[in-house]
Amino acid sequence: MTGSEHRVRGRERKLTGVDAKGAARRLAGAIRFRTISRQDQSNLARKEFLGLHAFLKKSYPKLHRTLHRETVNDLSLLYTWKGSDPQAEPILLMAHLDVVPVEQGTEPNWTHPPFSGTVAGGFVWGRGALDVKDGVIGIMEAVESLLAAGFAPKRTVYLAFGHDEEVLGGSGAAAVCDLLASRGARLAFVLDEGGFIRTDGMPGVPRPVALVSVAEKGYLTLDLEVRGGGGHSGMPPRRTVAGRLAAALCRLEKRPFPARLTPPVRAMFRALAREAASPYRYVYGNVRLFSPLMLAMLARTPSSDAMIRTTVAPTMLEGSGKENVMPQSVRATVNLRILPGDTRESVTARVKKVVGDPGVVVTARGQSSDPSPISDAGSPEYAALAETIASVFPDVVVAPFLMVAATDSRHFARISRQVFRFNPVRMDSGDLARIHGTDERIGVRNFGDLIAFFAALVRRTAG
Numbered sequence: 001m002t003g004s005e006h007r008v009r010g011r012e013r014k015l016t017g018v019d020a021k022g023a024a025r026r027l028a029g030a031i032r033f034r035t036i037s038r039q040d041q042s043n044l045a046r047k048e049f050l051g052l053h054a055f056l057k058k059s060y061p062k063l064h065r066t067l068h069r070e071t072v073n074d075l076s077l078l079y080t081w082k083g084s085d086p087q088a089e090p091i092l093l094m095a096h097l098d099v100v101p102v103e104q105g106t107e108p109n110w111t112h113p114p115f116s117g118t119v120a121g122g123f124v125w126g127r128g129a130l131d132v133k134d135g136v137i138g139i140m141e142a143v144e145s146l147l148a149a150g151f152a153p154k155r156t157v158y159l160a161f162g163h164d165e166e167v168l169g170g171s172g173a174a175a176v177c178d179l180l181a182s183r184g185a186r187l188a189f190v191l192d193e194g195g196f197i198r199t200d201g202m203p204g205v206p207r208p209v210a211l212v213s214v215a216e217k218g219y220l221t222l223d224l225e226v227r228g229g230g231g232h233s234g235m236p237p238r239r240t241v242a243g244r245l246a247a248a249l250c251r252l253e254k255r256p257f258p259a260r261l262t263p264p265v266r267a268m269f270r271a272l273a274r275e276a277a278s279p280y281r282y283v284y285g286n287v288r289l290f291s292p293l294m295l296a297m298l299a300r301t302p303s304s305d306a307m308i309r310t311t312v313a314p315t316m317l318e319g320s321g322k323e324n325v326m327p328q329s330v331r332a333t334v335n336l337r338i339l340p341g342d343t344r345e346s347v348t349a350r351v352k353k354v355v356g357d358p359g360v361v362v363t364a365r366g367q368s369s370d371p372s373p374i375s376d377a378g379s380p381e382y383a384a385l386a387e388t389i390a391s392v393f394p395d396v397v398v399a400p401f402l403m404v405a406a407t408d409s410r411h412f413a414r415i416s417r418q419v420f421r422f423n424p425v426r427m428d429s430g431d432l433a434r435i436h437g438t439d440e441r442i443g444v445r446n447f448g449d450l451i452a453f454f455a456a457l458v459r460r461t462a463g
């Protein structure tokens with residue numbers, strides 16, 4: 001980083017009055033609440049969520065005096081910071097209060113216990129440090145510091161923190177959106193978690209890349225079931241239900257969904273082309289010409305392959321419960337992530353066609369969603385976001401991209417055309433593995449930049 005870049009960064013910090021150390025302590029405090037979402041929501045950690053609510057109230061007094069606070073379905077939070085200009089469309093900053101559980105038996109592998117909320121060695125450690133209590137606390141820190149500086153928004157600013165994102169946001173973010181929609185709200189833009197600043201990501205690009213998601217893939221889970229088995233395992237038939245199901249799964253694996261470059265991925269390469277070294281500059285800048293080459297390159301690793309096709313992942317298998325009993329029926333559950341351009345209907349039809357066996361019954365289960373609409377990387381709202389990123393992180397390249405995982409923000413497409421997903425945190429591939437994994441942590445300085453980003457964004461877009 002050059003000297004002038006350091007000065008820019010110093011200026012943003014001073015402008016926003018970020019207290020990174022105090023903020024790190026408060027993030028650690030938030031991590032101590034075990035706001036865990038489990039697939040079975042019946043034993044929801046209600047007390048933990050209410051404890052976190054109270055902690056936020058106590059930690060951000062100015063915010064709670066100035067903003068209007070509502071709970072939605074008991075545990076999600078919606079804050080309204082009323083702007084002075086009723087004509088200006090509001091903006092919405094989002095994150096979620098819940099975290100994923102720590103996989104059983106892995107607790108001892110953590111450097112600091114996952115819910116201890118420890119600040120040590122320049123990091124805040126614990127479950128949620130990156131996904132995404134850093135966002136919740138970061139947004140609150142930013143608002144608190146803006147209030148301390150006497151800032152009053154022209155545009156209304158909403159803050160929404162759901163309680164069930166990790167189990168698809170059905171009663172949190174979706175209900176918050178219903179509430180805003182029922183009041184006739186139209187939002188200028190929505191910013192949720194999603195992309196990061198990848199410090200080691202892109203071939204041929206010598207600088208970190210801030211990946212701002214302009215779309216996310218759809219989500220669908222299908223059960224494949226074969227019935228009509230049963231009997232004694234000493235006298236098995238030649239053709240078993242398990243074999244029939246296994247053959248169906250093999251056919252799905254042999255015939256993956258076709259690969260293609262969607263508009264968000266094309267837009268990403270166009271943005272990278274401007275900063276890439278030769279020969280990448282030429283390849284990225286001529287995506288149409290090089291698409292067969294690009295598709296082959298992207299197909300090589302699962303993470304980039306997921307950007308170019310609808311994926312099919314077998315996740316659960318069920319058969320007999322006893323080693324010497326033939327199963328009455330067998331079932332495989334496959335989780336699909338749907339590429340923009342495909343739909344739940346079209347991918348279900350293709351799965352049935354590829355399976356090609358009427359004895360394998362295919363049914364949808366649980367929550368599902370089509371791919372999100374694609375937000376406009378040429379819009380003034382995207383430009384404001386990109387400029388804010390550049391002002392706080394002067395060394396990075398900003399590029400749009402396609403999110404392969406689901407976020408709460410997808411619920412908001414019906415009240416905003418510009419929905420973006422970006423968490424302003426520098427990450428390498430090691431950090432990525434910590435999300436939902438062991439030793440989740442965020443650097444204290446990194447966290448300070450995150451707060452500076454949110455404060456700068458509110459000033460730029462709502463001031």
Ligand SMILES: [Zn+2]
Nearest residue numbers: 131132165193
């Ligand atoms: Zn998350």
